[in-house]
Amino acid sequence: MMKPACASGGTSLVASEPDRLSALPDCLLHTIMSFLKARQVVQTCVLSTRWRHLWCSVPCLDIDIDEFNTGSGLSYLGVPHNDKNWEDFEDFAVNLMLHITLKSLVIDGGSNSYDDYLVITAPSVANLHLAVDVVCFHAGISLNEMPCLDKASILLLGNRERGMESKLGRDQFKLLCSLSTVVSLELSNLMTMVFSEECTTTCKQFKNLRNLLLENCDVSDDFQTMALFLETSPHLEKLTLRHCTISNGTKKWISSQCRSLNVLRANLKLTKIIYKDDVCQLVQHFVHNSENLPNNQFEFRKVD
Amino acid sequence: MAAPESGDGNNGAARMVTLISSDNTRFEVEAAAASLSQTLQLTILDGGGGGGDGIPLPNVDSATLSKVLEYCIKHAPAAANGGAPNATAVDRAELERFDNEFVNIDQSVLYSLIMAAHNLEIEGLQSLVAKKVADMIKGKSPMEIRRTLGFPDPTPEEQAEMNAHMLEYGWAYE
Structure with missing residues (x-):
């Protein structure tokens, strides 16, 4: 009836009588x-x-900055005024990241000022959740390689309204490229301008990507965002568009430039489209290109 | 050995269960108190532990079990109220006073208790003891920790290895 005790560690390593702890x-x-x-x-x-x-x-x-507060300098909202304390804290945090195998990283909120670029180095992360307000990260965020990345979800708040004012907003494409090893990817609130011309030439392949969900994204860029994903993700199996919008007045999606599905995507098995209002354009687009998706099944669901 | 008293003893109808320690001492307690243990709760819900049967606990000796039950009996009423959201401040203060005093015991008893709490899945007790041990470590240098917690003296090789380690981990010190 007892739960099996969890693995007991190397008592045999200690020569003398081990302490009880x-x-x-x-x-x-x-x-x-x-x-x-x-x-x-x-x-x-x-x-x-x-x-x-x-x-x-x-x-x-x-990890608490208070642990590095040497008492010199008054603490304001838990942050010591003293630069030395901050440096110690930063030094500790950086070293810590190099020694531990961080599997799951959640960054929810936060901010940086104009000259503090946030660089995230966490090579073992398998789950990444980034939910930030682009306006708060003026100086941008850079992710170093995460070769074990399995699931990532990126939510960029305030993107539609003020994305261009922030380096994070302008660098969305770079941010995405650093996720190129991901298997399952959720992107929320991306803007059309996420992929510019240079992107098509510099983008890495999303060689492991199986599931892609785009939520509240503006796909009125001739579907180029989607196109790029489809072109660079040879193993994509499931594509979900949830509440994606097409800005008014954009009709270019019909144009010959629309190259979303020029590549044969035999692996794509399911495309789910979850919508609130008008789904007509999206449907037309996919039907138009359906010969490139021989194994794909469509599923449409309307929600309120 | 006499079984510990079951609560205030004013509820004659309360269901009782018998627990048997590794050294064969029988403890009769209210099912509600024993059910603080997730492992025991399942058996008790299945109708076990009543009458002459008793539930054997081969990993817990009588001294430890008596201490564990002291905790369970004290905490059972609050646990029955779902963490006692409507408990008075006085009740809460009393439980806190009890907890503080309860862990004011020899280290070896603490370690036996945390093992028992782990095996019996009594989360509150496990956290209480873990926090007490952490408090004994908090703010101390490694040397002081070793002294406080009765670590054996390191062999010269161990000491050398530790010094090297201390250099490597300089970033975790000043």
Whole structure:
């Protein structure tokens, strides 16, 4: 009836009689660590051989700038005024990222000012969720390679209205390119201008992409956004368009320039279109190109 | 050994279950208290533990089990109220006072307790003890932690390895 105890760690490594604490299984030591702040958690690595690598596998870390507040300089909203504290905090956080295998990264909100480019280096991340307001990230966000990326969802708030004012808004294409290894991708609130002319030449292949969901995206760019994805994602199986819009007055989608589906997409099995109002243009577009999608099935669903 | 008292003892109709420690001591407690353990709850819901049967707990000795049950009996009424959203501030303060005093015990008992809480899946108790151990570590240097928690003295090789490690992890210190 007892739950099997979780893997007990190397008591055999300790020559002398081990202390009672170190004899606890890893999962309980991790629970204890979860009540400590990140820096102290890392410091446990010098306690003994048993503790050397224990911290690397903690399920969560509480990185708090308060732990670096040396007391000099007043704390305002938890942020020390002192530059030295900030540098220590940054240095710690950067080193931490190099030592741990971060699997899941959620960035919800936040901001940067004009000269602080946010560079995210987390090479082991499998799940990425980025929900930010483009206007808050004036200086932009750059993602370094994430070769293990499985699922990513990118939500850019305030994009439609003020995207061009922000570097993050203008660099959406670069941001997408750094996700090129992803298997399942959700993009919300992208603008038409996400793909410019240069993109078609510089874009990497989304060679693993199987599922793509575009939500609240403006596809009135001759469907170029979609086209680019279809061209660069040879293994795409499922495409979902949820509440995607076509701006008024854009009729160019019928034009000969419309090259969305010029490439044969034999892998595409399902295209789901979830819509509120008018779906006519989208349908026409796909029907027009359906000979390029021999195995594709369409599914339409209207929601309120 | 006498079974611990079941709560205030004013509810004669409360269902009782018997738990048997690894050293064969029998404890009779209210089912509601024992059900703080997720593992026991399943057995109890199935009708187990009543009458002369008893539920054997081969991984928990009597000293530890008696301590575990002390916690469960105290926390059972609040747990029955779904975390006691309508508990008075006095009740909450009393539970907090109990918790603080409860973990004010020898380290070896703490470690036995956290193992038992883990095996019996009593989340509140596991967190309570984990937090207590974390508090013993908090703000201390590695040397102080080793002394406080009774780590054996490192062998010269271990010490050398640790010094090297300390250099490598300089970024985690000052």
